[in-house]
Amino acid sequence: MKLIAYLIITASVIAGSLASSTAYLTPLDASQERLSQLSLNSPVGAFDPEQASDAFLERLENVRETIAASTEEVEGDPLKPAQPERQAADIPQVTTAPTGEATLAEREAVAPIGRSGDKLVPELVELLRDEGVRYVKTSSFSFATWPHWWLFVLACLGLGGGALLVRSAQRAEIARANALQVGMPENAADAKTVFARLSGRLSELADDLARAKSADEKLDAIVRRIGSIQRDDVPAFVADRPALVSRMGLAGYAELMDHFAAMERQLNRAWSAAADGHLEEAEACLAAAQPMLLQTLEKLKG
Numbered sequence: 001m002k003l004i005a006y007l008i009i010t011a012s013v014i015a016g017s018l019a020s021s022t023a024y025l026t027p028l029d030a031s032q033e034r035l036s037q038l039s040l041n042s043p044v045g046a047f048d049p050e051q052a053s054d055a056f057l058e059r060l061e062n063v064r065e066t067i068a069a070s071t072e073e074v075e076g077d078p079l080k081p082a083q084p085e086r087q088a089a090d091i092p093q094v095t096t097a098p099t100g101e102a103t104l105a106e107r108e109a110v111a112p113i114g115r116s117g118d119k120l121v122p123e124l125v126e127l128l129r130d131e132g133v134r135y136v137k138t139s140s141f142s143f144a145t146w147p148h149w150w151l152f153v154l155a156c157l158g159l160g161g162g163a164l165l166v167r168s169a170q171r172a173e174i175a176r177a178n179a180l181q182v183g184m185p186e187n188a189a190d191a192k193t194v195f196a197r198l199s200g201r202l203s204e205l206a207d208d209l210a211r212a213k214s215a216d217e218k219l220d221a222i223v224r225r226i227g228s229i230q231r232d233d234v235p236a237f238v239a240d241r242p243a244l245v246s247r248m249g250l251a252g253y254a255e256l257m258d259h260f261a262a263m264e265r266q267l268n269r270a271w272s273a274a275a276d277g278h279l280e281e282a283e284a285c286l287a288a289a290q291p292m293l294l295q296t297l298e299k300l301k302g
Contacts, residue, residue: 001165001168001169001172002165002166002169004165005162005163005165005166005169006162006166008158008161008162008165009158009159009162009163009166011158012154012155012156012157012158012159012162013155013159015151015152015154015155015158016151016152016155016156016159018148018151019148019149019151019152019155020152022146022147022148023141023146023152024041024137024138024139024140024141025135025136025137025138025146025147025148026038026135026136026137026138026142026145026146026147027134027135027145027147028125028128028129028133028134028135028136029134030144030145032122032125034142034144034145035120035125035145036119036120036121036122037140037142038119038120038138038139038140038142038145039117039118039119039120039138039139039140040114040115040116040117040118040119040120040136040137040138040139041116041137041138041139042116042137043112043114043115043116044112044113044114044128044133044136044137045112045113045114045127045128045131045133046112046113047060047113047131059127060113060127062123063121063123063124063127064118066121066123066124067118067119067121067124070119070121113127113128113131113133114128114136117139120136120138135147190240190243191237191240191243191244191300192300194233194236194237194240195233195237195296195297195300197232197233198229198233198234198237199293199297201225201228201229201233202225202229202286202289202293204225205221205222205225205226205286208221208225209221209222209283215279218274218279218283219274219275219277219279219282222270222271222274222282222286223271223274223275226267226268226270226271226274227271229267230267230268230271234264237260241253244256248299252299255299256296256299256300259292259295259296259299260292260296262292263289263292263293263296266285266286266288266289266292267285267286267289269281269282269285270282270283270285270286270289273285
């Protein structure tokens with residue numbers, strides 16, 4: 001189920017990204033009332049000034065005059081004092097031969113039918129439609145004219161559905177883990193059983209140290225007993241995370257693992273010191289691990 005959920009989430013992210021890229025794309029078949037409130041964000045349409053007919057050029061000129069007439073001038077701030085007019089300095093004209101780039105830029109500047117910032121007045125919309133333009137990119141977003149809003153909504157629903165499937169799969173895994181633990185106190189995967197075994201090995205280690213007659217015997221006992229804990233008990237305890245989280249919650253599990261990890265660090269230091277032949281340091285680390293062992297046991301029982 002998780003694989004299907006992740007596939008749904010991935011497909012939804014891709015679909016949502018594609019749909020959002022068309023958020024400012026407006027179809028010209030929308031109502032003129034809505035189009036009149038929008039302006040072009042990028043040039044649209046193209047024509048060849050040298051090959052265009054006189055009728056087309058005249059029509060385009062009329063459209064641009066209409067756009068210019070419909071553009072309202074921004075009034076100045078009435079609270080701001082009037083500024084004196086500034087006279088531009090005379091700059092001598094320098095006549096140079098136009099470069100290829102300048103010629104191309106000038107050609108491209110007049111090539112678009114609709115220029116950036118032009119309002120979608122009825123005359124411009126009609127001209128663009130006659131030239132086969134179906135969509136334009138506007139400077140403001142309008143949900144009513146967004147052609148692929150349905151795909152974005154579908155992607156959002158897919159993300160929500162995929163998240164619910166992932167959460168449901170995780171709950172099912174935790175439930176199965178809990179079901180395996182019920183009535184199986186001797187199960188090696190049960191955190192309580194694992195910790196009881198770990199505590200028993202530490203108790204056996206304390207007996208070994210009490211019976212040992214030499215430092216070498218003590219060092220050997222520490223390396224052997226803690227080595228078994230590191231190899232068997234620690235991984236098994238950590239592997240029972242789903243059942244612990246289900247029973248204790250994330251906050252309780254985090255507090256439990258704080259005590260357990262602190263105890264594990266002291267045991268690792270004891271093993272390392274014993275392996276290097278430092279008995280006093282190893283015994284000190286074992287003594288430091290005892291309070292953390294009791295704290296872990298209290299949290300596990302609680």
